[in-house]
Amino acid sequence: MSDDTINWRAMLAETAQVVADRTSALWLCQRASGYDAEEFISELDNPVTSRAAAHLHDMVRRFLAGEPLQYVLGRWVFRRLDIMVDRRVLIPRPETEMLVDLVIEEVASRSGSTVVDLGTGSGAIGLAILDELPLGHSTVWMTDVSDDALDVASANVAGLGRPGIGARLSRGAWYDALSNELRRSVDVIVANPPYVEDDDPDLETNVREWEPPLALFAGPDGLRDISSIVDGARTWLAPGALLLVEFGSRQGQAVSSLARDAGLVEVDVIRDAAGFDRVLRARAPR
Numbered sequence: 001m002s003d004d005t006i007n008w009r010a011m012l013a014e015t016a017q018v019v020a021d022r023t024s025a026l027w028l029c030q031r032a033s034g035y036d037a038e039e040f041i042s043e044l045d046n047p048v049t050s051r052a053a054a055h056l057h058d059m060v061r062r063f064l065a066g067e068p069l070q071y072v073l074g075r076w077v078f079r080r081l082d083i084m085v086d087r088r089v090l091i092p093r094p095e096t097e098m099l100v101d102l103v104i105e106e107v108a109s110r111s112g113s114t115v116v117d118l119g120t121g122s123g124a125i126g127l128a129i130l131d132e133l134p135l136g137h138s139t140v141w142m143t144d145v146s147d148d149a150l151d152v153a154s155a156n157v158a159g160l161g162r163p164g165i166g167a168r169l170s171r172g173a174w175y176d177a178l179s180n181e182l183r184r185s186v187d188v189i190v191a192n193p194p195y196v197e198d199d200d201p202d203l204e205t206n207v208r209e210w211e212p213p214l215a216l217f218a219g220p221d222g223l224r225d226i227s228s229i230v231d232g233a234r235t236w237l238a239p240g241a242l243l244l245v246e247f248g249s250r251q252g253q254a255v256s257s258l259a260r261d262a263g264l265v266e267v268d269v270i271r272d273a274a275g276f277d278r279v280l281r282a283r284a285p286r
C-alpha cells in the first residue's frame, strides 16, 4: 500500500481492497486516524500522516494474519462503552449484554446495591452496570483469577471516569476473591464464566487460536466453572437475592439441575436474541 500524500478517502478504498471487507477497513482507518465515526467523514479529504499510515499498515498486517479485528483495534463496543481489549481477555460478546439488563432490572428501583461480577475479564459487565445505574448507586465487585485480565479491567475502570468509583477489583478463584463481610449480603451475582467443552468441535478456529484458554474452556462437559459458581452462590447471596450465569446453548437442562441441586429457587432459563438458551436466573431461598 502506498501512502505518498494519499488522503483518507483513497486510503480507505485501498484498505478495503486489501482486507476485502469495507466495514473492517473503515474501522481500521478510523482507528489509525484517531477520529471516530462522524469526525472521520470530515477527515476524508485530508492527507494521511506518515505516522497514521504506519499504524494502519501494522494493523492491516495483523488483521490479514488472522488476528480478530477487536484485538487489532484494541477496543470493542459493549453496550454504551468502548472497552479496551487485547489478547489477555475474552472479546465481549453481544449475547452477554443481556446480563446487564437483568442486573439493572433487579436493582434499579432500590436505593443501592452490592453486585458481584465473577470472572470479569475486560470488566465489560461490571463497568456497563456502573455506567448505566445512577452515579454512586451500586458497588460492583469485579473478580478474576487472572492478573492479566485484572490489569485490563483496571485500565477500563480508569477509562470509565467517575462511575468507576463503584468498582472494586479483586483477584482469586471464584468466591475466594470475596471478603467474608460479603457473606449473605450480595444482591446480585452475575457471571459469564468459561463454558466451552475442552474438545468442542464446533468452536471457531479463530476463537481457539486467539482468545485466552482460561476464559473459554471448562472441562470435558464445559460445566466445571458454572458448577463451582452455582454451588457457592447461597453462601454469598442475601436471602431472595439473584444469581445470573451465562452458559452454552446446549447446557440449559444441566445448568438448571445444578441450580436446583444447590438449593436455589425460582430457577429459570432465559433465551438470547437468537432464540438459544443462554442465561440461568435463580434465587437464594428467602
Ligand SMILES: C[S@@+](CC[C@H](N)C(=O)[O-])C[C@H]1O[C@@H](n2cnc3c(N)ncnc32)[C@H](O)[C@@H]1O
Pocket (backbone or CB within 6 Å): 089, 090, 091, 092, 093, 096, 118, 119, 120, 121, 122, 123, 124, 125, 143, 144, 145, 146, 149, 172, 173, 174, 192, 193, 194, 195, 214, 215, 216, 225
Ligand atoms: C468467558 S470470560 C468472561 C469475561 C467477561 N466477563 C465477559 O463477559 O466478557 C471468563 C473469565 O473468567 C475468568 N476465570 C477463569 N477461571 C476462573 C476462576 N477459577 N476464578 C475466577 N475467574 C476465572 C477468566 O480469566 C475470564 O476472564
